[in-house]
Amino acid sequence: MRWGLATRLGGVLALVSLLMAGMTGLYAYQVARELLVQAAKDELMTATQVVARRVSDIRQDASRDLQLLAHYPASLALLQGPPAGQAAQAEQLATLFELLMSANPAYFQMRLISASSYGLERVRVDRDGDTLLRVQGDDLQEKRHYPYVSDTLKLPAGSTYLSRIVINRERGAHAGLGQPTVQMASPVTNAQGRALGVIVVNLDLKGAFTRLAADLPAEFQLFLANQQGDFLIHPDSSKTFGFDAGRRVLMQDEFPATRALVDDQVSQVVLEANTGTHASMPMVAAFLSRKVKIANGEGKIILGLAQPRSSVLNRSHALGMTILQIAGGLALTGFALALLLARWVTRPLNIMSTAVARFTPEQPIAGLPVHRQDELGQLARSFDHMQLQIRQQFTELQANRVELEHLARHDVLTGLPNRRLFMERLENALQRAKRTQSALAVMFIDMDHFKKINDNWGHDAGDAALQWVAQQLQANTRKTDTVARLGGDEFVVLLESPVQREQIDSVAQKLLDAMREPWFYDGHLCSIGLSMGISVYPENGDTADALLSSADSAMYSIKSASRNNFGFAPEG
Template sequence: MRLGIAWRLGVALAVAGVVVAGLTGYYAYSASRHMMVAAAEQRLVTATRVLVRQLAVGLDNTARDVRLVAGHPGAGRLLLRSDPEQLARNETTLALLFRQMLETHPEYFQMRLLDAANHGVERVRVDRDDLGVMRVQGEDLQEKGHYPYVYETLRLHAGQVYVSRAVINHELGAHAGQGKPSLEVAAPVMDVHGVVLGVMVINVDLNGLFGQLAADLPPGLQLYLSNAQGEYLIHPDPRKAFAFDRGQSAVVQDEFPAVRELLVAPVGADEKTVVARSEAAQGPVAVAAFVRQPGSALKAEEDFLLGLSQPLSAVLSDSDSLGAMVLRIVAAFSALAVLLAALLARALTRPLAQIVGAVDGFVDGKPGDPLPVQRRDEIGTLARAIEHMQQQIGAQFSKLAQKQRELDHLASHDSLTGLQNRRFFMDRLDHALAHARRNQGRLAMLFVDLDRFKEVNDGEGHGAGDAVLRTLAQRLRHLVRESDTVARIGGDEFVILLDEVHEAEDVEVVARKVRDTLAEPVRWEGRELVVGASVGVARFPDHGEDAEALIAAADAAMYRAKSGGGGLICHAAPSQRHRA
């Protein structure tokens, strides 16, 4: 028996209603998951900022402790070398004070008073070991004047505090601190005339300090800490913490690529936060928030990046019950659509067919039927809502496509100068070398380092330094052929790949043009800034037959030019195989 048009249309309307209900449920479910993730990211940002504040407070407390002890009258009298009895009393007094502070602060590994006049020899030293707190005396006292925390602190003014890089403590005889992550916090000890007599040093247990900070974190959150280069200092996987100390590489920007924008911020910049997602290749996907420690009055060698993460699966765990609820709602609306379809089939044939056609076309990415938005009834309202939804989704897709294009450009170009970056240059060099080997061709590399850029950057400010880099990058780009490659691979370091080089004299001509052009002044805010450049030249295959050898040869030649006073062009020495 053949069904009539009303039944066929009713079935069609019922199916359309189910589809619409399903799409609505899907969008509602997707939006709720997005809001869950956004809420989790905001919680992580708040918690991370709180931890950064606590870190600043912890370092400030340690700085106050080291300033307090450095200003102790006994420390100055001890370093002024009074009579032996007085020296002994002062040493005993300070040792007792050090012992009390180590017993009060379990995150302190060691406290020392160093004598500036005797190569930084330890005058009073109290260490923590496995059995408790102990004083180190006699021949076990060591000279520490060659360590940065000594000679850098000796340059400070009264009241200033030095904070070292976070490293694994390899100093011999460090007891409980031996082989442990630590920071040195130091302050100068001065007499009444402001003359530096020595250095007061507190060795801080990095794990202990952050263990206290993370003690109150909710379960499921993971703590990360890296230095200003992105090298992990604390990581949920202990194998990645301080990997650089073992000659390995484990950096935060590989696991959370969005953190790169924090790493390029200048030292001491204001607090900045980044929300990131981990790479799927690194394990289960996690959402995370990272904050770069803001600048402070402490003379720290580098900033810290602190982050918290939570597995994405844990964030979305509540979405399962929500999905079941949405499914029930969709099922209920689908049943209602079937019931209404039988009643409204004839009256709604044309407008609903238009809506279904428009939705189907939008889902497939093709032009669909025009929506009946001109109607003033419920169908018109539905049509207008769908049209608004299509516009929003289309706008989002356009934004995503634009962001993808921007990311593709950033992946291969330097954000300041617009030149190709190291990653793009290495890929271009590998292709050029492969082509040269196949065709017995020759190519050359110029390694360029600016001579007086640091003076300009420090004296005139980072704005002037950035202007110089952009101007010189444009000059380099216009010096070479379209087939050649110019890239910025470091702060003030550039490389130029000259393809299809036939004569060594041609390379020399280009190198001279580079040197002379970069020596021309750069106008900035009415002043002329002059830097100049040192150029190292290496050719394939004379100076290297692979990318690493060629770069190393050009780099070594550049350093010879730099050592010669700058503004020079030096050619690499022939490789061992080429000399043979």
């Protein structure tokens, strides 16, 4: 049997088309799988950040409720006098407790505890199953020995205390007994600022996180650990609160990459777990740590989300089937059309082959004959659908890149522009000043006695002081001015035109005066001063480096002479 030219050409074209489609499909499939895994990691980190914000919202809502109750007149009235004759105020406060607990299912218990009588509970409402229970009389207990009472009484008015996350072992805790819980408390103070008692809310940690997890995809797994890495929330409940039973079940043992979070080397980690307990079911996970910046017994918490890697890759199966269909359709279409007209078949195939060969995530497939109403048009539309799937994932990656670029130009701690962005703005400002023959000023600022703050109260206090100074500098300068942090305790301010010597004096004095505002850290009054050196264009130089160097020298002159003052660089 002799094969005709059309049959042979059709067979060759079908084979070539199949090979081209297979190779292109294999490449596209591999790229898609990699993009899907990376997109899943980004999605997990975004979801983790969202959950972290919602956890913060829960704490802030509870803090607002505590402040409301601490300033409620009945709370103070019950603590200022003897219990006799205060039944109406107690009933009023208990009713308010019940209303707040009805609106907030995460509240296990709400109490007003007196500073006197060994921390006697004055008003107490417990959650008991689906009902709220008013505890009275001899069932009220003395709680002065608990840190959430004794430590809160030491805090200033308006403060909030956060306890460690533990299993509740307090006698008579009703629904909260034996459950993961955290106490939040605020002092109730009189007009002289003396703490007469505390308002305490017991939060249902497990219930709160169960409600958060309900909003996540079913395959997502939620993790929570304390600052040492002990699991507090885990899909396997036997691994939670191991320290409560005299053992340690640590996050860094199950996910070794998270040790950097526990050691404060990084603030977030994205990982793939495929060893140990996850050898049979590899996971993609994202973890981040959040420091607790209010008075607390828990320095930080570590939150994580994970999902099976198989569920991520399952999304690529549909794409694989589409590519398989494309390959088969390309071969059959090429063979059928070659029998009728070889040139009519080869030309569009060559167009598609060239277009697919140029395909990258950044450059879409162009020139596909998607408007054809035959098999080639269907094939082109399948390729177009494939590239849309991949580009959607690539768009998410680009959004993350924009965020990283922002972080590269701003100080992470204060949110101010860093040295790189400041020098760019100074260069631009100098160009404008030269064109318009106007002046500008650079203020080099160094915090006085910053090392004492770190030595006395730790680096967290130092970080808080830097953030406070950054806020004061921004609040007392114009929006058109640039406030930046160069590093350590060094800040710099760019005052653009119009700027006169009197205006510079006024701004400098305003910044010094702002530092006299009382600033407290952990109940301690901290004194912060600034030494400022000022250089002016064009008197002290006509380049960014010259102006910054002159201002730096002037600052060191002030720091050597008097501190907490400002001075101008001498004209050069």
